[in-house]
Amino acid sequence: MSDVLGQRGVSKDEGLTEEEVERRRERFGPNELHEVEQRRWLEVLISQFTGVIVLLLAVAAVAAFVMGDVIEGTAVLAVLVINGAIGFVTEMRAIRSMESLQEMTEIETRVRRAGDDQEIPAEDLVPGDIVILDAGDIVPADLRVIDPSRLQVDESALTGESVPVGKTSDPLDEDVPLAERENMLYKGTYLTRGTAEAVVVATGPDTELGQISASLQETGEKKTPLQEKLDDLGQKLVPLLLVVAAIVLVSGWLRGQDLFLMVETAIALAVATVPEGLPIVATLVLARGMWRMADRNALISNLASVETLGSTTVICTDKTGTLTENKMTVAAYELANGSVEVTGTGLDTDGTFQHGGQERDEPQDPAMQEALKVGVLCNNASVTEEDGEVNVTGDPMEVALLIAGMKGGLDRDDLLESLPETWEVSFDPAVKMMATYHDSDGRYTVAVKGAPEEVIDSSSRVVTGEDSRELSATEKDEWIEQSERMAEDGLRVLGLARKNVDRTAGSPYEDLSLIGLVGLIDPPREEVRPTIQRCQDAGMRVVMVTGDHAGTAKNIARSVGLVDSDDTEVIEGRELDDVENLTQAERDRFVNASVFARVNPANKLDLIDVHQAAGSIVAMTGDGVNDAPALKRADIGVAMGQRGTQVAREASDMILQDDNFESIYHAVREGRIIFSNIRKFVLYLMSCNVSELLVILIAALLGFPLPLLPLQILFLNVVTDIFPAFALGACGGSSDIMDRPPRDPEEPIMTRTNWTELGLFGVLISAAVIGAFAIGGGMYPGGMDTDEAVTISFLTLAFAQLWHVFNVRDVTSGLVRNEVTENLYVWGALGLSSVILVGAVYLPGISLALSTTPIGFEGWLLVFGMSLLPLVLGQIEREFRRRFGTSDS
Ligand code: ATP
Numbered sequence: 001m002s003d004v005l006g007q008r009g010v011s012k013d014e015g016l017t018e019e020e021v022e023r024r025r026e027r028f029g030p031n032e033l034h035e036v037e038q039r040r041w042l043e044v045l046i047s048q049f050t051g052v053i054v055l056l057l058a059v060a061a062v063a064a065f066v067m068g069d070v071i072e073g074t075a076v077l078a079v080l081v082i083n084g085a086i087g088f089v090t091e092m093r094a095i096r097s098m099e100s101l102q103e104m105t106e107i108e109t110r111v112r113r114a115g116d117d118q119e120i121p122a123e124d125l126v127p128g129d130i131v132i133l134d135a136g137d138i139v140p141a142d143l144r145v146i147d148p149s150r151l152q153v154d155e156s157a158l159t160g161e162s163v164p165v166g167k168t169s170d171p172l173d174e175d176v177p178l179a180e181r182e183n184m185l186y187k188g189t190y191l192t193r194g195t196a197e198a199v200v201v202a203t204g205p206d207t208e209l210g211q212i213s214a215s216l217q218e219t220g221e222k223k224t225p226l227q228e229k230l231d232d233l234g235q236k237l238v239p240l241l242l243v244v245a246a247i248v249l250v251s252g253w254l255r256g257q258d259l260f261l262m263v264e265t266a267i268a269l270a271v272a273t274v275p276e277g278l279p280i281v282a283t284l285v286l287a288r289g290m291w292r293m294a295d296r297n298a299l300i301s302n303l304a305s306v307e308t309l310g311s312t313t314v315i316c317t318d319k320t321g322t323l324t325e326n327k328m329t330v331a332a333y334e335l336a337n338g339s340v341e342v343t344g345t346g347l348d349t350d351g352t353f354q355h356g357g358q359e360r361d362e363p364q365d366p367a368m369q370e371a372l373k374v375g376v377l378c379n380n381a382s383v384t385e386e387d388g389e390v391n392v393t394g395d396p397m398e399v400a401l402l403i404a405g406m407k408g409g410l411d412r413d414d415l416l417e418s419l420p421e422t423w424e425v426s427f428d429p430a431v432k433m434m435a436t437y438h439d440s441d442g443r444y445t446v447a448v449k450g451a452p453e454e455v456i457d458s459s460s461r462v463v464t465g466e467d468s469r470e471l472s473a474t475e476k477d478e479w480i481e482q483s484e485r486m487a488e489d490g491l492r493v494l495g496l497a498r499k500n501v502d503r504t505a506g507s508p509y510e511d512l513s514l515i516g517l518v519g520l521i522d523p524p525r526e527e528v529r530p531t532i533q534r535c536q537d538a539g540m541r542v543v544m545v546t547g548d549h550a551g552t553a554k555n556i557a558r559s560v561g562l563v564d565s566d567d568t569e570v571i572e573g574r575e576l577d578d579v580e581n582l583t584q585a586e587r588d589r590f591v592n593a594s595v596f597a598r599v600n601p602a603n604k605l606d607l608i609d610v611h612q613a614a615g616s617i618v619a620m621t622g623d624g625v626n627d628a629p630a631l632k633r634a635d636i637g638v639a640m641g642q643r644g645t646q647v648a649r650e651a652s653d654m655i656l657q658d659d660n661f662e663s664i665y666h667a668v669r670e671g672r673i674i675f676s677n678i679r680k681f682v683l684y685l686m687s688c689n690v691s692e693l694l695v696i697l698i699a700a701l702l703g704f705p706l707p708l709l710p711l712q713i714l715f716l717n718v719v720t721d722i723f724p725a726f727a728l729g730a731c732g733g734s735s736d737i738m739d740r741p742p743r744d745p746e747e748p749i750m751t752r753t754n755w756t757e758l759g760l761f762g763v764l765i766s767a768a769v770i771g772a773f774a775i776g777g778g779m780y781p782g783g784m785d786t787d788e789a790v791t792i793s794f795l796t797l798a799f800a801q802l803w804h805v806f807n808v809r810d811v812t813s814g815l816v817r818n819e820v821t822e823n824l825y826v827w828g829a830l831g832l833s834s835v836i837l838v839g840a841v842y843l844p845g846i847s848l849a850l851s852t853t854p855i856g857f858e859g860w861l862l863v864f865g866m867s868l869l870p871l872v873l874g875q876i877e878r879e880f881r882r883r884f885g886t887s888d889s
Contacts, residue, residue: 004199008127012112012147013112015113016114017113021126024126025124028126030123031125032123033207033209044091048084052270053270053271056271057076057077058080059267061073079715082719086722090277090281091280094283094284097284097291098283098287101291103121106122107122109125109137109140110134111131112129112197117132122141125140125141125203127203128200129200130197131197133195134191136190137646139153139187139191141200141202142186142187144201145184146199148195148196150194150424151194151195152165152166152193152194153185154191157188158209159178178208184201187202187207188207226304230282230749233682233749235274240273241270244693244697247697248697249262251700255703265706265710268714269696271713272714281729284726286303286674288730289674299655300653301653302654308745309636309671310742311617311745312618312635313617313618313742314541314611314616315619316545316604316607317544317620318623319556321640321643322640323556323661325523325525326522328399328521328522329342329344329345330519331521332491333516335371335515336464337365340365344407347390348403349383349406367465368408369408370515374497375402375405375496376410377436377447378436379412380424381393381394381399381401382402383412401449421439423436429601429624431509432451432547432598433451433454433455435448444500446499446500446512448497448512449497453480453483454495455497456483456514458510459471459511459513461514462475463516482517485551486519487551489519490552490555491519492519493519496515496518498512498513528662532661538665538669538742541616543593543594544594545599545607546597550570550597553570553597557595562594569589570596572596572597572598573596577603579610587614591614591616601630604627605633608620608633608634609633612635619634619638621638621640622637622644622652623643627639627651628651631651637652637654639654641659642659654667665738669737676737678749679754683758684724684728684804687757687804690759691762691800692766694765695793709851712790712852715840716801720802720833723828724801724829726829727825727828728820728823728826732823734818734819760877761807761870764869764873765870768796768866768867769800771866772792773790773792773793775792776792779862790852791852792859792862795852795863796862796866796867797867799834800866802867803871807870811881811882
């Protein structure tokens with residue numbers, strides 16, 4: 001072993017020094033498969049100037065210069081630069097935001113450096129680092145095992161073989177094939193059980209996984225379905241654009257108007273109608289929502305899930321730790337010679353044992369002693385007391401058993417001195433038991449604990465005190481009934497048993513002597529009850545899926561308000577075993593059930609299938625190694641941040657940092673808000689664009705001169721529209737967002753109603769603009785051709801678009817107080833854009849480029865009067881729809 005470490009210049013107890021780590025990092029680089037291709041800012045900048053829009057603008061600018069119109073040409077160039085700058089800043093913000101979010105979900109590794117154990121990001125590992133791993137951890141680099149303990153590893157990611165393999169630290173021959181290298185741990189595989197200390201031998205691209213994946217280089221970033229839909233939406237208005245452009249060109253030509261002006265107008269309209277920025281703004285909205293979820297302790301590791309979240313219809317949640325506190329206390333023992341209650345809660349190591357209400361200072365009874373002993377021996381937790389402070393690590397249920405032992409004067413370390421542990425058969429949720437072997441004068445004492453029905457079933461004798469006797473079938477049934485009574489009182493019940501054997505070979509779960517049952521209290525979390533109610537109000541079903549006993553499950557389900565009647569059916573996991581052959585009636589029964597008990601990890605997969613087949617969008621919680629497949633299969637896999645293993649976290653779409661059910665509710669709410677905001681700004685931007693097209697179209701059809709000049713159209717799109725659009729992305733969600741049923745995931749961003757509205761808003765705004773233009777034309781001596789009339793139509797359009805933000809509120813929101821009016825960003829955006837617009841008229845340089853001119857008090861009156869019209873009519877439409885219409889927003 002010293003050879004292995006010596007070659008790598010490291011000692012097991014000290015690890016590498018910080019200076020050495022620095023040197024090796026320079027030499028070997030970061031521990032990443034292939035350097036995540038960070039889009040450099042230059043690349044992002046360049047990409048802003050390669051789209052169709054930029055090409056069109058460049059053509060317009062060049063044409064203006066060729067025609068000798070320097071001001072026009074310069075102005076178009078300015079628009080081009082502003083457009084690029086805004087695109088650049090937005091995209092960089094989105095990228096940075098996403099990157100820091102991703103960092104939050106990255107998995108950390110325990111490493112020993114300069115004599116200290118610390119958690120570091122896995123990418124910081126260097127060859128020679130000493131890594132400490134636990135069951136459920138993902139192997140962060142290629143490692144040589146130096147100190148394994150009951151180590152087993154799932155190497156399927158590398159070898160395809162899903163049966164876990166044992167590992168040792170013994171040296172091997174040089175030419176052993178990969179799958180048989182028993183002293184190596186490979187990056188990307190994971191520990192299914194045991195623990196290990198190991199030294200890093202290869203990192204990043206030098207690992208076995210790195211070498212495989214080098215040939216499978218990932219192909220850039222994958223777009224989420226939402227981003228793809230937005231890309232498509234951007235193209236939807238192109239046919240309308242082509243029609244309008246053709247009509248403008250032909251009618252202008254027929255009437256002998258300046259052809260260059262017509263071409264420029266067509267180009268400006270094209271810039272307006274193809275909203276290239278939609279996906280990027282959407283990404284910003286998504287990132288913002290993800291940050292808000294992170295504030296609420298829900299980390300999203302997969303961008304596409306944000307969209308799915310809002311459509312969640314079923315939440316399958318485990319019980320322990322999510323619905324309950326996971327703070328356990330032993331409350332009672334049931335032994336062959338009677339019941340014993342235990343006092344003292346939580347981590348308090350003072351407590352008494354009472355028998356029939358009579359206090360007993362010490363549990364003198366031998367059967368009681370045995371029960372405490374098995375609980376303390378068959379255990380992986382630790383409890384230490386220092387200066388009156390109790391420190392615990394491990395499974396809270398096992399901690400509770402240790403504390404009960406301490407109440408009875410049993411200390412685990414002392415006990416292990418006389419009965420050293422030689423072997424552990426780890427807890428397996430499929431078997432529902434665990435066992436430890438202890439050396440006892442050349443023989444072995446086997447301590448077993450597990451689900452009562454399994455332990456009782458595995459027992460052939462029962463401990464009566466100093467002695468034991470045969471356990472009859474009737475007695476077994478009585479024990480089972482007793483465990484059910486305890487479970488129905490809401491206790492988590494375990495069976496305790498022991499045996500003495502000569503050899504460690506053979507099953508630990510045969511011919512056991514049953515000692516008795518232990519009941520633990522795990523109080524329900526207080527905040528869960530109202531949250532479940534809120535989930536149900538939001539049209540989501542909450543389903544408890546637990547490995548625990550049906551009785552316990554039912555009791556807890558009742559106390560958290562998941563079910564309200566005593567005769568609620570609890571379905572046992574084994575009923576799902578034969579999922580392929582279910583009848584429709586059985587399927588319906590499962591889909592409608594709220595409590596599933598004694599569910600093993602494979603049953604979870606089946607349950608997801610049954611729900612998905614019924615058209616549900618399923619969120620499923622999980623924490624263990626075995627939960628990974630179910631977390632992947634669910635539409636939203638939810639892993640626990642504190643209790644969860646690394647494997648579960650890696651397989652999930654969302655990590656709850658506080659393991660709290662309430663966080664799922666908030667994440668769903670945020671998911672719904674995000675979608676509703678995206679819909680808002682898409683509807684907003686597209687209706688603004690349509691109004692511009694219609695203004696030009698109507699004017700051309702009526703034989704009017706152009707009410708908007710090309711540069712004015714560009715100015716609206718590049719400068720004033722976007723602030724309100726961004727602001728809409730930050731709305732807080734209408735007050736009833738969680739009172740509606742979940743959105744159908746197939747529902748498009750723009751529903752049929754939305755398209756109708758888009759047309760309606762477009763017509764309203766363009767009619768107001770044309771009206772203002774005509775009235776304005778009458779107000780000034782030169783008619784509609786004057787700069788004043790054009791300024792009036794330009795400003796009317798600009799302000800009508802600004803007020804239009806209030807029209808995209810949810811149909812169900814209030815008229816005055818709603819998510820748009822309560823969004824301060826919206827007011828800020830309106831203020832900013834208004835100032836810019838006033839500047840566009842009164843600042844000499846800009847007004848020259850935009851051909852605007854002061855319009856006097858009456859002119860402004862006209863602008864405000866007409867621009868407010870679409871708002872008033874739009875609000876009437878919203879109210880009308882609220883009362884009589886459809887409810888899709
Ligand atoms: P939940 O799914 O709500 O977290 P759970 O912890 O009871 O519930 P599992 O971990 O699948 O679910 O456990 C199933 C049963 O196995 C438990 O009810 C308990 O009886 C038994 N059990 C759980 N952990 C252990 C353990 N460490 N040792 C022995 N038996 C255990």
